[in-house]
Amino acid sequence: MKNIFVLLIPALLLTSCGDDNNNTVEKALDSNNLETIRKKKAELVDEQQVLHDKIKMLDEKISELDTTKNVPLITTIKAIPEQFNHVLELQGNVTTKNLLVLKPEYNGILTNVYVKEGQRVSKGQTLAKIDDGGLSQQLAQQQIQADLAKTTYERQKRLWDQKIGSEIQFLQAKSNYEGQAEAVSQIRQQIAKTVIRAPFSGTIDNIITEQGSVVAAGQTQLMQIVNLDDMYIETEVPERYVNAITKGKDVEVNFPVLGKTISTKVRQTSSVINPANRTFKAEVAIPNKDNIIKPNLTARLKINDYTNENALLIPQSIISENAEGEQYVYVVKDKNDKNQGIATRVVIKTGRTQGDQIEVLEGIENNAELIQEGARSVKDGQTVEVLTIDATQNG
Numbered sequence: 001m002k003n004i005f006v007l008l009i010p011a012l013l014l015t016s017c018g019d020d021n022n023n024t025v026e027k028a029l030d031s032n033n034l035e036t037i038r039k040k041k042a043e044l045v046d047e048q049q050v051l052h053d054k055i056k057m058l059d060e061k062i063s064e065l066d067t068t069k070n071v072p073l074i075t076t077i078k079a080i081p082e083q084f085n086h087v088l089e090l091q092g093n094v095t096t097k098n099l100l101v102l103k104p105e106y107n108g109i110l111t112n113v114y115v116k117e118g119q120r121v122s123k124g125q126t127l128a129k130i131d132d133g134g135l136s137q138q139l140a141q142q143q144i145q146a147d148l149a150k151t152t153y154e155r156q157k158r159l160w161d162q163k164i165g166s167e168i169q170f171l172q173a174k175s176n177y178e179g180q181a182e183a184v185s186q187i188r189q190q191i192a193k194t195v196i197r198a199p200f201s202g203t204i205d206n207i208i209t210e211q212g213s214v215v216a217a218g219q220t221q222l223m224q225i226v227n228l229d230d231m232y233i234e235t236e237v238p239e240r241y242v243n244a245i246t247k248g249k250d251v252e253v254n255f256p257v258l259g260k261t262i263s264t265k266v267r268q269t270s271s272v273i274n275p276a277n278r279t280f281k282a283e284v285a286i287p288n289k290d291n292i293i294k295p296n297l298t299a300r301l302k303i304n305d306y307t308n309e310n311a312l313l314i315p316q317s318i319i320s321e322n323a324e325g326e327q328y329v330y331v332v333k334d335k336n337d338k339n340q341g342i343a344t345r346v347v348i349k350t351g352r353t354q355g356d357q358i359e360v361l362e363g364i365e366n367n368a369e370l371i372q373e374g375a376r377s378v379k380d381g382q383t384v385e386v387l388t389i390d391a392t393q394n395g
Contacts, residue, residue, distance in 0.1 A: 071340060071385045074374035076332055077314070079364050084311030086352045086359075087252070087302040088245065092235030094286065094297040098200050098227035101208070104215045105193040106130050110222070113211045121198045121225070128196040128222060130215060135194070139187045146180035153177035193217075202227035226295065231286040232267065233299050236279040244305035245269060251284050252302040258292065266303065306352060312360040316353065318375040330371040330378055331364065332386060339388060343371060345380040 028040040104110075112129040115121060156173035159165045206224040209215060215222065233253065237245050249266045270281040284301060286293055319327050328347045335341035348363030364370070369386075371378060378384055 071383050072374060072378055073387045074332075074343075074378065074384045075372045075387050076369045077318075077372045079312045079314060079360070079366065079368045079370060081310040081312060081366055084306075084308040084313055084352075084354070084357075084359055085250075085304050086306040086354055088237070088241060088305045090235045090237065090301045090303065092233040092284065092299050092301055094231055094293055094299060095234055095295055096227065096231050098202055098230055099224075099295055100199060100226075101224045102127070102196055102199075102222045103218055104130055104196065104220060104222060105217050106132075106190070107217050108133055108194065108215065110209060110211055110213050110215050113207065113223075115204045115207075115223075117204055117207050119204045121202065121204060123198055123201045125198045126195055127198055127204070127225075128211075130194040130196070132191050132194045135187055135191045139184065139191060142180070142184050142187055146177070146184045149173075149177040149180040196222060198225060200225070200227055228288055228291045228293070228295075231288045231293055231295070233284040233286055233301065235282055235284070235301055236274070236277070237269075237282050237303075239273050239278045239280060241305055242273070242280060245282055245303055250304040253284065253286065254300045254302075255293065255297060256300065257297065260292075262287065308351075308359065311351075312364060312366070313357045314360055314364075314370060315356050315372070316358045317356065318370060318372055319348070319350070319358070320376070329364070330375055330380075332369045332371060332384065335369070335386065339386045340383055341369075341386065343378040343380065343382045343384045 025040060025044075028036050031037070108130040110128060111131045113127070114129075115127050121127065153173040153176070156165065156170050160167070160170040202225045204223055205226045208221045208223055213220075245266065247266055247268060251264050251266060252261060253264060254261045264285050264287065266282055267285040268283040273280050282303075284303075314329065318329055320329070321327050326347050327350055328345050330343045331346050332341040333344045346363050349361045351359035351361045353359070371384070373387075374384070
């Protein structure tokens with residue numbers, strides 16, 4: 001309507017004075033006089049400016065009186081309470097306490113290796129044997145002497161119990177027997193070191209030293225054994241989360257290489273802060289029944305560090321900030337039956353974020369209607385119209 005008025009007014013004015021202007025313009029042209037033509041042009045320019053000023057005045061009045069002027073169309077969202085689980089994203093490595101490289105306790109030749117790579121073994125099972133260097137023969141000889149000492153002691157004891165013989169003879173026999181028995185025990189302990197046994201049930205992952213090699217106690221790596229049943233992820237957590245990341249917290253673990261995601265919990269946190277990087281360690285249990293998760297595998301963790309059962313979450317994209325650094329949103333109030341209301345600026349206080357969502361702690365109430373589309377273009381106190389979107393058209 002406004003545009004129609006703007007077009008009609010100059011048309012009417014031009015129609016009323018068009019004939020006179022045409023006559024005078026034609027006369028000026030026919031005069032073939034430069035001064036006359038310039039004078040006529042100046043008159044028309046002045047008339048054009050007058051018309052422009054009058055049209056501007058009419059536009060201003062129309063804008064003031066027009067009750068059907070355009071109202072900005074906006075969309076809104078409702079601030080509905082919902083559960084908010086904030087997560088801390090970290091990276092960690094898979095490990096296990098049952099991963100060990102076995103080394104010998106005795107110097108000698110590795111005479112036998114009884115297992116193969118990939119073989120399952122039980123705790124205590126014999127894995128390899130080192131030549132004992134004649135200890136077995138020494139044990140046999142020592143055992144003979146120990147048996148003789150035992151027999152002598154037992155006889156001497158029976159006589160002493162009957163008050164026959166001297167006490168010194170009894171004590172000498174007892175001492176000799178105990179000494180021989182201790183010698184046998186020490187040799188057996190030495191021989192036991194020549195046998196390599198599984199410290200726990202697991203799988204032989206790697207045979208490092210082949211049969212027939214000379215091995216050195218505490219130095220030569222014989223084989224690696226691993227148990228994949230008790231796996232966990234170790235990660236370093238910044239110290240500011242020391243009260244938030246605790247035993248039992250829910251964790252979502254993603255293994256990018258495997259394309260696998262599992263849900264688990266924090267099973268342990270350390271009691272010491274590392275002074276070098278101000279972090280503490282957390283262990284996350286990993287169920288691994290199919291044994292596809294391997295030690296040193298990289299994992300991405302999402303640990304639940306905060307939960308609000310009745311949080312008001314809004315998109316960060318609708319939040320603006322004023323010169324004082326305050327955050328604010330626009331709320332639609334006093335909406336009428338035509339879906340028109342007043343855009344009202346509301347200062348808010350926000351909490352934690354997750355993706356594009358942010359928690360509002362203060363400033364808006366439950367079920368408040370917030371401007372979404374158009375939030376950046378409206379002004380405080382401006383009349384707006386809420387655009388109703390038909391949900392059946394989406395999809």
